[in-house]
Amino acid sequence: MKTLHLATILLTLSGVLTQDREWRVKYPDKPICAVRGFSVSIPCSYSYPQNHQVKQKLWCSMNSNTDFCYKPPYVYNSLSNTKSDFEFTGDDKSDCTLLIHNVQFSYSGEYRFRFITNVTDGRFTGDPGVTLQVTDLKVSLIRLSGNGTLKQGDSLNLRCDVNCTHTSSQFVWSKNNQSLNTSGPVLHFPALTVRDSGKYTCTWETGETSGSETISLHVEDEMIYGETYNSWPFWMVVMVTAGLILVVVIYSRRHVHTEQLKEDDSDIYTTVQYNTFTMN
Structure with missing residues (x-):
């Protein structure tokens, strides 16, 4: 009998422990x-006993919530229609992912998910929560040679910095919205040319978020007659070329007109001389 009671107690305890582990x-x-x-996405998953149904989903920031997420305030409440930067993209079954838009420095801190089911005392809070770190993305220009304005032949690096440790992040570079065949936080220019002028964008990507920053480069043309000339924009080249063509056309027409007048004067002089000899 004692052995039977002991087995019953062990089975009961095992069932309780199994059920407790289902809350997660x-x-x-x-x-x-x-x-x-x-924007940033905070991945999250949850579980509970099969005979429960989720009625309310909540996210709280421990910066403002001092009751361990058991009571308001909440940054997200499924029973509220208030719109904010905090959007729930999960479901009522197992996904509790939180999407945060327009992240600000004040959003840094610990976040916890809490859900309430249809069973009395059927509620659970994930403790401890997940930590969000907010940082700025910066693109720096590092001169390796030359000084003052950027000139052809100067050497430099563009460096993309994000003050946040993430093992699975990557850097993607583009110029004037066209992807470059390079990766890593540093873009190297061993010898600049005028063609390197443009807008360079560094995009930092992880599995949960991305961010980008743009910097402009303007490389001056090479030295001509001791003075530095900027590379002219296309419209200016067209206008100057058209002006030169117009000057040439006007000059040609005036030259032709002058030659014609000379020929006319010569004919008149010849006619006058002829008539004079005839009269004599």
């Missing part, structure tokens, strides 16, 4: 990085 909220193991002004 899983966040990323490491902090989430985000670039200020852009």
Whole structure:
């Protein structure tokens, strides 16, 4: 009898432990990085006993919530129609992902997900939560040779910096919205040319977010007769060329007209001389 009771107790305890383990909220193991002004997605999953139905989903920021997310305020409440930068993109079953738009420095901190089911005391909060780090993305110009304005032959680096540690991030570069066949945080220019002028954009991407920053380069043309001339825009070249053509046309017409007048004067002089000899 004692053996039977002991087995019953063990089975009961095992069932309780199994049911307790079904209440769970899983966040990323490491902090989430985000670039200020852009959007970030915080992955999240949750589970609960099968005989429960989720009635309310909540996200809280521990910067403003001092009740361990058990009470308001909440940055997201599924029962509220208030619109904000915090958007729930999960579901009522297992996905509790939170999407944050227009991230600001004040959004840095710990976030927790809480859900409430239709069963009395059937509620759970994921503790501890997930940490969000907000930073700026900066593109710096580092001169390797030359000084003053950028000239042909100067050497420089464009460096993309984000003050946030993320193991699976990547850097993508583009020029005038056209992708460049290069990667990494540094874009190297061993010897600048006028063709290197343009707008360069560095995009930092992770599995949860992305951000970009743009910098402009203007490379002056080479030295001509001891003075530096900027490369002319296309419209100016067209206008100058048209002006030169017009001058040539006017000069040619005036030259032809002058020659014609000379020929006319010569004919008149010859006619006068002829008539004079005839009269004599």
